[in-house]
Amino acid sequence: MTSIDTGLAEAPSAVEPTRDAPVGTSSTASRILGVVTLVLTAVGLTYSLVISPPDANQSNAARLLYIHVPSAIIAYVAFGVTAIASVMVLWRKTEVWDLIAGASAEIGIVFTSLCLITGMLWGRPIWGIYWTWDARLTTTALLLVLFVGYVALRRALAGTANRAKWCAIAGIIAAIDVPIVHQSTNWWVTLHQGQTVRLLGESEIGGTMLFSLLLMMVAGLCGYVWLLLIRFRVGYLAERVDESAFDEAIAQRRAEAAAQKRTAHRTAPTAPVAQKMATHTASTEVD
Amino acid sequence: MPNVVHLRDAVCVLGRFPALAGATLDVDAGEIVLLQGPNGAGKSTLLRLCAGLLPLQSGEAEVLGCDLATDARSVRRRVALLGHGVGLYEELTVTDNVAFWAAAGKHGADEVDAAITRVGLAGRLADVEVARLSAGQRRRAALAVLLTRHAELWLLDEPHAGLDAQGRDLVDHLVSTAAEAGVTVVIASHDLDRSTALADRVATIDGGVVSAVVDGARPRPDAAELTSAG
Amino acid sequence: MLVDAWVIAAKDLRIEWRSRVAFNQLAPFALVVLVLFAFALDSQQTVLAEATPGLLWITILLALVLCVQRTFVTEGAPGLADQLRLSGLDPAGIFLGKALGVFVQLVALEILTVAGAAILYSTHFGSIGLMICAALAASVGLAASGSLYGALLLGVRGRETLLPLLLLPVVAPVLIGATSAFQAALGTGDVTLDQAWRWVGLLAAFAVAYLLAGLFAFGPLLEDT
Numbered sequence: 001m002t003s004i005d006t007g008l009a010e011a012p013s014a015v016e017p018t019r020d021a022p023v024g025t026s027s028t029a030s031r032i033l034g035v036v037t038l039v040l041t042a043v044g045l046t047y048s049l050v051i052s053p054p055d056a057n058q059s060n061a062a063r064l065l066y067i068h069v070p071s072a073i074i075a076y077v078a079f080g081v082t083a084i085a086s087v088m089v090l091w092r093k094t095e096v097w098d099l100i101a102g103a104s105a106e107i108g109i110v111f112t113s114l115c116l117i118t119g120m121l122w123g124r125p126i127w128g129i130y131w132t133w134d135a136r137l138t139t140t141a142l143l144l145v146l147f148v149g150y151v152a153l154r155r156a157l158a159g160t161a162n163r164a165k166w167c168a169i170a171g172i173i174a175a176i177d178v179p180i181v182h183q184s185t186n187w188w189v190t191l192h193q194g195q196t197v198r199l200l201g202e203s204e205i206g207g208t209m210l211f212s213l214l215l216m217m218v219a220g221l222c223g224y225v226w227l228l229l230i231r232f233r234v235g236y237l238a239e240r241v242d243e244s245a246f247d248e249a250i251a252q253r254r255a256e257a258a259a260q261k262r263t264a265h266r267t268a269p270t271a272p273v274a275q276k277m278a279t280h281t282a283s284t285e286v287d
Numbered sequence: 288m289p290n291v292v293h294l295r296d297a298v299c300v301l302g303r304f305p306a307l308a309g310a311t312l313d314v315d316a317g318e319i320v321l322l323q324g325p326n327g328a329g330k331s332t333l334l335r336l337c338a339g340l341l342p343l344q345s346g347e348a349e350v351l352g353c354d355l356a357t358d359a360r361s362v363r364r365r366v367a368l369l370g371h372g373v374g375l376y377e378e379l380t381v382t383d384n385v386a387f388w389a390a391a392g393k394h395g396a397d398e399v400d401a402a403i404t405r406v407g408l409a410g411r412l413a414d415v416e417v418a419r420l421s422a423g424q425r426r427r428a429a430l431a432v433l434l435t436r437h438a439e440l441w442l443l444d445e446p447h448a449g450l451d452a453q454g455r456d457l458v459d460h461l462v463s464t465a466a467e468a469g470v471t472v473v474i475a476s477h478d479l480d481r482s483t484a485l486a487d488r489v490a491t492i493d494g495g496v497v498s499a500v501v502d503g504a505r506p507r508p509d510a511a512e513l514t515s516a517g
Numbered sequence: 518m519l520v521d522a523w524v525i526a527a528k529d530l531r532i533e534w535r536s537r538v539a540f541n542q543l544a545p546f547a548l549v550v551l552v553l554f555a556f557a558l559d560s561q562q563t564v565l566a567e568a569t570p571g572l573l574w575i576t577i578l579l580a581l582v583l584c585v586q587r588t589f590v591t592e593g594a595p596g597l598a599d600q601l602r603l604s605g606l607d608p609a610g611i612f613l614g615k616a617l618g619v620f621v622q623l624v625a626l627e628i629l630t631v632a633g634a635a636i637l638y639s640t641h642f643g644s645i646g647l648m649i650c651a652a653l654a655a656s657v658g659l660a661a662s663g664s665l666y667g668a669l670l671l672g673v674r675g676r677e678t679l680l681p682l683l684l685l686p687v688v689a690p691v692l693i694g695a696t697s698a699f700q701a702a703l704g705t706g707d708v709t710l711d712q713a714w715r716w717v718g719l720l721a722a723f724a725v726a727y728l729l730a731g732l733f734a735f736g737p738l739l740e741d742t
Contacts, residue, residue, distance in 0.1 A: 161301075173665060187712070250309070376528070
């Protein structure tokens, strides 16, 4: 029986939870981070929507930027994390990085959408239009579509053995595109006005406004990390649901043989026993 | 002499399904081994593992002296696999296909016609698109590709399926000729009468493990000597 | 690697020679799209003339999606993936070969669509040299990125719908660049010749980036592990 046992001992070891493997969708740390995020967001929103003064040029519409600017920055951070994690998947071949890449892309889509929506709502009163083909807007919109495609691919590949590797490659070849997209949209709109965020202007921002923006920035980053932790844990546990039964699956697989063999050979279900039965001794004698 | 195929408790996972659940098998050089077992027993998986096409999850697997866990790629060029799918381009003619695979394997173009003749597709059929061939004719074309590979190990998955009596005789003839020339052959088949007559040994696979190995009926004067050396 | 690339490309072009799918289906499709654009922008010769560069490249992008789908459908026949991995062909060579096959078909389609536009849209061409350089650089990039995504999606469920979703945003810079370069060549936009050559540079950068990505990614892509 020994050879069977060694055969089995190796297979599930890849499956067994390691030291710090998640057992639930949240930990103490993530719960604390969640509370911190919610408090920071509440305080940040109070500051940005109530306490801070209206902008000199844009009046209350400028308050949208307290959400818009942090979400834009976090969106780029999220996609950067996906790109780096994709490289790490190919380099280290660990599941952790794959899950981080996927989680970060999904959260990135949320923040990119938030950024685009607040941008459009802001653009309507300030520019008079919801959308303009400005370089940043266009790049961000393309970024959103690139990563929607990436997440769609993850879904299509769900449950396949190659998902991590293929999605990592897809993530990297999408990331390669970002600087090219950025450059092309920049050239493309040279005729249009400059960077939109300058409208906020360094001189115009200060005191409470700057504090509100920074507060929202920190709240947003905490929110990103919080969501990333939870999404990572959910992804990790979802993988485990299928894999937890691996040694069981091996046993079941072997039992398929046992069920049929019992009719012919009473003691045939395991390989070493079968080997003893083999009439051809020379090439089957082991160890 | 090392075994051509040496598996010890080999576990091979398709998706999450352990198609091979700890298979143990040795095949000596020049042997013809028949794999038999019910559908879904793991025969095809074993053949694809031996071809270096599937990752080894655990256990030992060595083919032609290469450890499949670390060096599966160097096995590939030295084996030939006849799978369920024939591996031919539908839009190309038989000659196109054989010539393409010969060129891909860096074999001479002069062997193409010889191989096509050996499988009985010379003449009109050689210039017919694969899409318009019958199932049996496709398998013959796939055999022609197999012949141009000059492999040391043949892995044949149901080679008799879809063939007429003549075609099955052709397969048997090609296999025994190859084995006499020193090629090792592993055949997965349901055609037990025919394949047992061909084989030195018959291995039964079931539930992803090799459950029994018995002698086949192939007449071999030197069988005892060869196998005792293994 | 280059020998392997040639083996694969020759095989793909032979498949096209035997099946004539690109010739019999893709080429008429491209012309139909050109005609449809004319219907959509009906009776406004000036609008049509100004939009010609963009319409041409949209047509080519649509044809690219079909061309990539077609060239990878032929690789999907049962057993081919196994045999390809057993063949000992260099994955980088396979990538270059697939891309070369797509490239040749794309260039043929571009010549056809430009000729079609010349007739249907009464387009006048300024700088032919600029057009050829832009089209070649764009085609290399399109063929490389298309082959990369075609291989990535080989064997994925729902690849027919995923391919355009993944590929078209990626080639958006090619659309912008090639359209701008053609605007300068055709004199329809406010793009100067100087700017146009910068765009050709961007197209070339895209082509190089995706050729390199393909050379490195194809090995892992073709592997099951």
